[in-house]
Amino acid sequence: MQEAKIKFDHVTKIFETRSQTITAVKDYSMEIQAGEFISILGPSGCGKSTLIRMLDGIIDTTEGDILIDGVKVNHKGKKMPSSVLRKLGFIFQQPNMLPWYTVRQNVALPLRVFGLKGPEWDNRVEELLEMVGLKEYADAHPNEISGGMLQRAGVIRAMVHDPEILLMDEPFGALDEMTREQMNMELLEIWEKTGKTIIFITHNIEEAVLLSSRVYVMGTNPGRLVETVTLDLPRPRKLSMITQKDFIEYRQLLESYIGEIDLSKIK
Amino acid sequence: MAQSTPVRRTPKKERDPKRIIAPLVVLAVLYIGLEIFLRVFNVAAYVMPTPTHIIQATISSFHIILPDFLFTLKIICVGFCIAIPAGILLAALFSQFDILVKAMQPVVIWLVITPMITLIPLMTLWLGTDPNLRVIIVIIQATPIICLNTLNGFTHVEREKLELARSVGASKLQTFVSIIFMNALPQVFTGIKLGCIFSTIGAVSADFVSRGQGLGDRIIKFTKYSNFEESYGCIILIALIGITLYTVVEMIEKRIVLWKK
Numbered sequence: 001m002q003e004a005k006i007k008f009d010h011v012t013k014i015f016e017t018r019s020q021t022i023t024a025v026k027d028y029s030m031e032i033q034a035g036e037f038i039s040i041l042g043p044s045g046c047g048k049s050t051l052i053r054m055l056d057g058i059i060d061t062t063e064g065d066i067l068i069d070g071v072k073v074n075h076k077g078k079k080m081p082s083s084v085l086r087k088l089g090f091i092f093q094q095p096n097m098l099p100w101y102t103v104r105q106n107v108a109l110p111l112r113v114f115g116l117k118g119p120e121w122d123n124r125v126e127e128l129l130e131m132v133g134l135k136e137y138a139d140a141h142p143n144e145i146s147g148g149m150l151q152r153a154g155v156i157r158a159m160v161h162d163p164e165i166l167l168m169d170e171p172f173g174a175l176d177e178m179t180r181e182q183m184n185m186e187l188l189e190i191w192e193k194t195g196k197t198i199i200f201i202t203h204n205i206e207e208a209v210l211l212s213s214r215v216y217v218m219g220t221n222p223g224r225l226v227e228t229v230t231l232d233l234p235r236p237r238k239l240s241m242i243t244q245k246d247f248i249e250y251r252q253l254l255e256s257y258i259g260e261i262d263l264s265k266i267k
Numbered sequence: 268m269a270q271s272t273p274v275r276r277t278p279k280k281e282r283d284p285k286r287i288i289a290p291l292v293v294l295a296v297l298y299i300g301l302e303i304f305l306r307v308f309n310v311a312a313y314v315m316p317t318p319t320h321i322i323q324a325t326i327s328s329f330h331i332i333l334p335d336f337l338f339t340l341k342i343i344c345v346g347f348c349i350a351i352p353a354g355i356l357l358a359a360l361f362s363q364f365d366i367l368v369k370a371m372q373p374v375v376i377w378l379v380i381t382p383m384i385t386l387i388p389l390m391t392l393w394l395g396t397d398p399n400l401r402v403i404i405v406i407i408q409a410t411p412i413i414c415l416n417t418l419n420g421f422t423h424v425e426r427e428k429l430e431l432a433r434s435v436g437a438s439k440l441q442t443f444v445s446i447i448f449m450n451a452l453p454q455v456f457t458g459i460k461l462g463c464i465f466s467t468i469g470a471v472s473a474d475f476v477s478r479g480q481g482l483g484d485r486i487i488k489f490t491k492y493s494n495f496e497e498s499y500g501c502i503i504l505i506a507l508i509g510i511t512l513y514t515v516v517e518m519i520e521k522r523i524v525l526w527k528k
């Protein structure tokens with residue numbers, strides 16, 4: 001078998017706060033191949049964000065290793081090297097734009113930090129702005145554009161340095177239903193065009209089934225992997241599929257793993 | 268919060284002529300009102316001279332006032348211009364270390380509250396009586412308030428913004444320049460604007476204590492010889508220095524801090 005693009009090898013994360021010790025992620029292992037679109041599904045507080053933030057070098061692991069392309073990337077107390085971070089693009093739950101920069105400057109921020117200069121990168125910024133319909137708002141400040149547009153800017157900021165892996169932490173959770181559906185479809189298009197590896201975090205079962213090839217179901221207390229479900233649904237996925245029989249079956253299967261909690265109602 | 272329609276929100280307010288005209292109207296009304304009130308009720312000049320008399324007297328005595336005006340202007344401007352970078356740099360230094368923030372914040376607050384003219388008698392002992400030393404009073408009066416506000420900005424950054432920096436592997440310097448400093452800019456400007464006021468107070472109160480030169484000193488002299496019109500003229504000049512500084516800072520702020528409505 002091919003070497004995994006991303007591998008979690010018995011990863012544990014423990015938070016020590018003044019009053020308590022929280023095991024946010026316990027003994028988590030998974031392997032993701034290059035070009036896959038997978039989802040991590042679970043209720044609020046089950047450690048989804050913690051998991052993906054360890055992979056993006058935002059926080060340390062407590063135990064276990066994370067490997068990208070077979071190379072261990074987590075080293076206690078050390079910043080993740082630039083060469084690794086360049087392979088990753090992180091999309092936050094909130095747009096997380098810097099209000100003092102224009103949309104264009106925000107989108108180009110990773111380029112500045114990674115030291116990627118030149119006309120080809122400038123062109124890439126413009127192409128991405130064009131792709132998500134932000135071209136004419138490129139010189140606006142974030143407080144001048146709508147939430148949906150801000151989140152689009154967040155998506156292309158994560159893609160601007162052409163990373164091989166996109167990490168998305170409930171990226172469209174703050175958007176209204178219709179915008180979210182639209183963004184999901186745009187995301188699938190981007191994935192089909194670019195072949196990036198995508199880890200998509202959500203607490204929405206339908207979204208997980210619609211988008212991904214495999215769903216990792218997490219449970220709380222402690223945050224851990226409960227079940228892995230491979231989705232044998234045709235591609236390209238379409239919104240109309242949500243009423244089809246096998247789609248509904250997958251949805252019900254995942255609901256049964258999650259238990260009584262109706263995740264779509266959790267906000 | 269989330270809006271889905273790709274519609275640009277209402278653009279920032281264009282320069283509104285009302286914002287310039289309205290205060291001028293208030294000023295004119297005040298001027299005329301005062302003039303009429305003081306004349307009708309025959310208020311004594313040592314209580315309050317009429318605005319017209321103040322202006323007339325101030326203009327005719329201006330050759331006496333001018334050297335003091337220039338002296339005070341110099342003290343305020345030099346002190347203020349040193350206090351700005353001093354306050355910001357100190358805040359930047361403190362913000363690098365959590366312990367230093369905790370240790371220095373109460374000290375800075377303590378310095379903000381202390382009226383620095385209380386140091387003048389002692390300073391005269393240490394440094395001599397050169398009037399230019401009043402700059403030091405301005406600096407130590409204005410620096411703490413600038414430092415305090417800036418520090419407040421430096422230490423209140425949303426966690427997500429710092430995580431963004433981490434997720435692209437930004438260096439400490441990049442994070443400071445692009446996120447921590449920019450995030451603090453509105454507060455930095457608040458500190459600087461307060462610094463204008465503190466500088467002016469510092470300079471004039473130093474004149475009161477040390478005497479010999481400056482608008483503060485000139486007010487005391489005029490009052491002593493019953494030139495109340497000129498005293499009021501000097502007060503207005505001091506206010507003008509403060510207001511002008513404040514306005515300049517505010518104009519610069521509006522040019523730079525574009526993201527605040």
Ligand SMILES: Nc1ncnc2c1ncn2[C@@H]1O[C@H](COP(=O)(O)OP(=O)(O)O)[C@@H](O)[C@H]1O
Pocket residue numbers: 015016017022023024042043044045046047048049050051223
């Ligand atoms: N920095 C932190 N310090 C202490 N506890 C934390 C921290 N970050 C997350 N946690 C805790 O870890 C658990 C998992 O949180 P999180 O990963 O954000 O869950 P999810 O993203 O699935 O909602 C929660 O109980 C949360 O309170």
Ligand SMILES: [Mg+2]
Pocket residue numbers: 048049050169170
């Ligand atoms: Mg989360």
